[in-house]
Amino acid sequence: MNAPQKIPEAIPAPVGILAELTHRCPLACPYCSNPVELDTREGELDTETWKRVFSESAAAGVLHAHLSGGEPASRRDLTEIVKHCHAVGLYTNLITSGVGINEARMHELADAGLDHVQLSIQDAEAESADRIGGYKGGFARKMDVAKWVNEVGIPLTVNAVIHRANIARAGRMVEFAYELGARRVEIAHTQYYAWAYLNRQALMPSRAQTEKAVAEVEALRKVYAGKIVIDHVVPDYYAKYPKACMGGWAKRTLNVTPHGKALPCHAAETIPGLEFWNVRDHSISDIWFNAPAFNAFRGEDWMVEPCRSCPRKSQDHGGCRCQAMALTGDARNADPICHLSPFHDKVAAIAATFEEVDANVPVGDYVYRTLKAPAPAA
Numbered sequence: 567m568n569a570p571q572k573i574p575e576a577i578p579a580p581v582g583i584l585a586e587l588t589h590r591c592p593l594a595c596p597y598c599s600n601p602v603e604l605d606t607r608e609g610e611l612d613t614e615t616w617k618r619v620f621s622e623s624a625a626a627g628v629l630h631a632h633l634s635g636g637e638p639a640s641r642r643d644l645t646e647i648v649k650h651c652h653a654v655g656l657y658t659n660l661i662t663s664g665v666g667i668n669e670a671r672m673h674e675l676a677d678a679g680l681d682h683v684q685l686s687i688q689d690a691e692a693e694s695a696d697r698i699g700g701y702k703g704g705f706a707r708k709m710d711v712a713k714w715v716n717e718v719g720i721p722l723t724v725n726a727v728i729h730r731a732n733i734a735r736a737g738r739m740v741e742f743a744y745e746l747g748a749r750r751v752e753i754a755h756t757q758y759y760a761w762a763y764l765n766r767q768a769l770m771p772s773r774a775q776t777e778k779a780v781a782e783v784e785a786l787r788k789v790y791a792g793k794i795v796i797d798h799v800v801p802d803y804y805a806k807y808p809k810a811c812m813g814g815w816a817k818r819t820l821n822v823t824p825h826g827k828a829l830p831c832h833a834a835e836t837i838p839g840l841e842f843w844n845v846r847d848h849s850i851s852d853i854w855f856n857a858p859a860f861n862a863f864r865g866e867d868w869m870v871e872p873c874r875s876c877p878r879k880s881q882d883h884g885g886c887r888c889q890a891m892a893l894t895g896d897a898r899n900a901d902p903i904c905h906l907s908p909f910h911d912k913v914a915a916i917a918a919t920f921e922e923v924d925a926n927v928p929v930g931d932y933v934y935r936t937l938k939a940p941a942p943a944a
């Protein structure tokens with residue numbers, strides 16, 4: 567199963583694997599990109615299976631292993647997994663909330679060969695951050711983790727998801743990430759899938775708030791040039807063109823869920839009719855080249871108008887399949903964020919309902935992320 571396989575020329579080898587080691591997490595962020603129906607602990611892949619998955623990934627050409635969750639530190643075997651990834655030549659990126667990592671564990675991870683840490687922050691102020699994450703004391707724990715990451719000499723990226731409750735501090739979060747010793751900061755406006763879709767009413771900022779925050783962060787590029795790299799994921803709903811989601815369907819990366827399902831993107835299961843293969847039954851190479859879900863939207867033959875004859879199609883690949891599914895009912899349609907989409911009015915109408923959101927009105931209650939999926943809205 568581990569032997570390198572011949573890679574068909576038409577399909578480039580995958581560059582990265584996002585391994586959702588577990589969906590368990592002490593935090594409960596209302597914008598979590600995990601599915602609303604989370605994988606339970608009982609069905610999680612065991613250590614040996616994950617090791618095989620990483621060996622196969624390396625053999626298939628993968629360079630980067632993003633160890634994610636949930637909270638990957640909820641797994642006792644995290645250090646062993648990192649060690650194995652390192653041994654098979656993968657660059658390891660730990661995507662963590664920081665909760666579950668103490669100083670000794672950070673040293674163990676560093677000794678195991680961990681290459682990079684991406685630490686999430688919910689806000690630049692403790693009280694608000696803890697409310698958003700649904701975990702009291704989380705903010706303080708993160709401060710310690712950032713310090714330990716710096717002490718062991720691992721490069722740190724800080725990730726901040728922006729929404730109505732923290733958008734007033736989008737610029738401050740760049741500053742804050744710099745103070746934490748990060749070399750890179752991701753200011754990512756919420757993408758409305760999964761839990762964020764469920765909480766859209768409480769999360770979506772107004773256009774005025776959004777424009778102000780985007781301008782503020784962009785202005786900081788000059789101030790922080792040479793000090794910290796700013797990755798800025800601008801908000802979808804107010805855009806003219808869609809983003810090239812995942813860099814194109816099954817073009818660069820794959821996701822593996824805690825229970826071993828291989829997905830072309832984290833929200834792919836929201837598209838009905840796709841057949842997903844499991845790493846318990848198929849090798850990574852086999853999945854990458856042959857799994858029906860991976861081939862469903864590869865290339866451009868599946869496209870319908872206006873994408874089919876659009877000059878931008880090889881640039882944005884028609885946007886996001888999952889968003890097209892959620893908002894138009896057909897994953898082949900142009901992402902309706904695109905102003906050329908016949909469904910764009912729907913996005914504009916949704917955005918318009920948030921046009922007048924008052925920054926001073928307190929954010930509504932969240933449906934916090936929990937293992938027990940909430941009942942679908944009536």
Ligand code: SF4
Pocket residue numbers: 807808872873874876877878879880882883884885900901904905906907
């Ligand atoms: Fe992209 Fe399709 Fe819009 Fe063209 S029509 S810009 S390919 S989403």
Ligand code: FES
Pocket residue numbers: 759811812831832833834885886887888889
């Ligand atoms: Fe699935 Fe964009 S999240 S293609």
